[in-house]
Amino acid sequence: MPDSMSMSRLMGLPDYQAGDDLAQSIIDTLSTQNQSLQQGDILVIAHKVVSKTEGACVYLSDVTPSNDAIELAKTVNKDPRKVEVILSQSNRIVRAMKRPDQQEGVLIAEHKKGYICANAAVDESNADQPDQLILLPEDPDKSATVLCQRLEAHFQCELGVVISDTFGRPWRLGQTNVAIGLANVPGVMSMLGEVDAFGRPLSVTAPAFADELAAASGLLMEKSAKSPVILFRGLNWPKTQSSSRDLIRSHNEDLFR
Structure with a gap:
C-alpha cells in the first residue's frame, strides 16, 4: 500500500x-x-x-399490513405498515426487541441479500416525503x-x-x-x-x-x-x-x- x-x-x-x-x-x-x-x-x-x-422506495399509504406484521409491530411499537415493508425485505427476523427506555424498538433482520441489519435496512432518513421509506x-x-x-x-x-x-x-x-x-x-x-x-x-x-x-x-x-x-x-x-x-x-x- x-x-x-x-x-x-x-x-x-x-x-x-x-x-x-x-x-x-x-x-x-x-x-x-x-x-x-x-x-x-x-x-x-x-x-x-x-x-x-x-x-x-415505498410509500406507507400504499401498504396494507398483514396479521403477522400487526402482531410483530406490537412487540416493538412500530407502525405495522413499516413492519410489513421490513418483512417484505427479509429472509427472517433474527431478533425483535424494545427496551423500556425506548419509544420504538428495533427488528434485527436477515435481509434478502444476506446482510444482518436493523429493520432490513428500511429507512426514512433523507426520504423526500413524510411517509416514504427507502429500501x-x-x-x-x-x-x-x-x-x-x-x-x-x-x-x-x-x-x-x-x-x-x-x-x-x-x-x-x-x-x-x-x-x-x-x-x-x-x-x-x-x-x-x-x-x-x-x-x-x-x-x-x-x-x-x-x-x-x-x-x-x-x-x-x-x-x-x-x-x-x-x-x-x-x-x-x-x-x-x-x-x-x-x-x-x-x-x-x-x-x-
Whole structure:
C-alpha cells in the first residue's frame, strides 16, 4: 500500500428522484468543477441516491399490513405498515426487541441479500416525503457495475465503485458504513502467505478492503451535508470481479446461528 492517499467529497450533487441518471449527474458535476476521474480512483456512493434513482422506495399509504406484521409491530411499537415493508425485505427476523427506555424498538433482520441489519435496512432518513421509506437497491452489485461502466467509458480509465449503507455492529455501540455493492473493488484481500513486520508468515489475515473504504467514507459522508459520493485516490488495489456476498459469512461458518 502507498504511504498516503486522498479522500474527498464530490460536492454540488442535486437531490435525486426516480429515473434520474446518477452516472451522468456525477460526470456533469465533476465537469462543472473542472475535475476528472483518474486511473485507479474509487468512488464510494451512499445507497440512498442509488435507491432513489432506481425507484427503490415505498410509500406507507400504499401498504396494507398483514396479521403477522400487526402482531410483530406490537412487540416493538412500530407502525405495522413499516413492519410489513421490513418483512417484505427479509429472509427472517433474527431478533425483535424494545427496551423500556425506548419509544420504538428495533427488528434485527436477515435481509434478502444476506446482510444482518436493523429493520432490513428500511429507512426514512433523507426520504423526500413524510411517509416514504427507502429500501436497498434491488441488486446493489449490478447497480455498482452499471455506474462503474458508465464512468469508465466517459473517463477512459479503470475505476472502482462501492455502494455503502450504514449498519450497527454486534457488541459495539455506534454505526459505521459498510459495502453492500461492488464493482471491480475486492471485498476481501487475502494476505495469506505474506509476512508481518517481523517476518512471521500470515495465515488468517484478510482485510475487508471494501468495508474499510466504506467505513472511511463515513468521515466525510454526512447525512446533513448532501455529500453521498466520496472519491478515494492514490490506493493500490487489484481489479477483480467481486460481489458484496464475498463479505458475508456463510451459514456453515456462522458461530452464532
